[in-house]
Amino acid sequence: MRIIAAQRINGATRSQTRRCHVIARRPLSLPRTPSMRPHGSRGRPALRFTPSTRPLATAAIPVDENSVPILGAATRARELAPELYRRLFELGEPYVVFDDVLGNDVRGAMLEDALALRRRDRFGPSQSVGSDGVPFDKEAVLSCEVEPTDFDDAPHLLAFTRDWLLTLPPALNALLGAERVSPREYGTKLAVQMASGRYPRHVDNACVDGGGPRDKRWITCIYYLQEPGWDAGGALRIYVDCDDDDARGDAQGEGVDVAPTGDRLVCFFADRVVHEVLPAAADRWALTLWFVGNDDAECAADRAGAGLRAAHFPPG
Numbered sequence: 001m002r003i004i005a006a007q008r009i010n011g012a013t014r015s016q017t018r019r020c021h022v023i024a025r026r027p028l029s030l031p032r033t034p035s036m037r038p039h040g041s042r043g044r045p046a047l048r049f050t051p052s053t054r055p056l057a058t059a060a061i062p063v064d065e066n067s068v069p070i071l072g073a074a075t076r077a078r079e080l081a082p083e084l085y086r087r088l089f090e091l092g093e094p095y096v097v098f099d100d101v102l103g104n105d106v107r108g109a110m111l112e113d114a115l116a117l118r119r120r121d122r123f124g125p126s127q128s129v130g131s132d133g134v135p136f137d138k139e140a141v142l143s144c145e146v147e148p149t150d151f152d153d154a155p156h157l158l159a160f161t162r163d164w165l166l167t168l169p170p171a172l173n174a175l176l177g178a179e180r181v182s183p184r185e186y187g188t189k190l191a192v193q194m195a196s197g198r199y200p201r202h203v204d205n206a207c208v209d210g211g212g213p214r215d216k217r218w219i220t221c222i223y224y225l226q227e228p229g230w231d232a233g234g235a236l237r238i239y240v241d242c243d244d245d246d247a248r249g250d251a252q253g254e255g256v257d258v259a260p261t262g263d264r265l266v267c268f269f270a271d272r273v274v275h276e277v278l279p280a281a282a283d284r285w286a287l288t289l290w291f292v293g294n295d296d297a298e299c300a301a302d303r304a305g306a307g308l309r310a311a312h313f314p315p316g
């Protein structure tokens with residue numbers, strides 16, 4: 001087993017010279033999606049949404065394995081999968097929060113990567129999709145999809161992404177007893193919400209027919225990169241079902257706030273959980289991985305959560 005050198009985790013080996021060759025394979029046959037547009041394009045028409053997922057293939061895997069930092073991320077994915085499965089699938093909890101996922105050194109190295117990408121101007125306006133399937137720019141939120149070609153700047157972000165994508169789907173599928181989470185396709189987004197920015201209420205996968213490829217994103221996992229002691233707001237507000245006889249309840253359910261504490265991972269179903277992000281007083285960093293469902297029926301109108309979604313996004 002290879003050992004990660006502490007200085008690599010600390011980012012001390014970050015250099016301007018290329019350490020290895022990187023497979024710069026773009027998603028193979030997917031159309032350009034809103035988040036894959038050239039950065040900074042202005043005055044774009046309101047296109048129908050097409051999901052930004054990609055074949056796993058060799059994406060995010062540099063040719064020289066020895067250059068990939070070892071974060072313990074695959075081990076953590078294997079360790080956390082049973083609890084994720086139990087709480088999301090067996091107990092039907094709307095979301096699951098894991099803390100101390102990779103340790104503060106790894107978190108810090110991932111944040112350094114993100115800052116390096118920002119210095120390289122790799123970010124563009126971040127888009128959301130409305131309940132009608134029409135995308136719009138979020139205010140003061142920038143994002144990018146970390147690519148294999150970003151390896152020299154972002155080895156830790158890529159190593160985490162690669163390890164989770166290779167490990168979590170098979171681990172969940174073993175528990176589910178069928179290949180319901182695709183081990184071949186994924187979505188990803190690195191986002192920074194600046195002061196004054198916010199994410200309006202939405203469901204990641206609105207399950208609307210956008211006229212393009214079907215959006216197959218099924219499970220959202222968000223890893224937060226904040227420094228320890230973060231108290232600048234920016235909670236993820238998740239709307240959960242509430243009982244009819246709950247005095248505080250209304251048709252929209254009750255919002256539960258999850259702070260974007262560093263080294264925290266929050267997971268929920270991409271096609272049914274209504275959520276938003278509240279304003280933060282400082283830059284708020286998050287790396288999202290979307291796991292893709294293999295089964296068309298996973299994203300069905302009558303699935304759990306449809307009532308809550310209808311309450312938040314009434315037709316018309």
Ligand SMILES: O=C(O)CCC(=O)C(=O)O
Nearest residue numbers: 199204222236277286288
């Ligand atoms: O960063 C977060 O907490 C949530 C982000 C989000 O809702 C999204 O990217 O769709």
Ligand SMILES: [Fe+2]
Nearest residue numbers: 202203204275
């Ligand atoms: Fe979201």
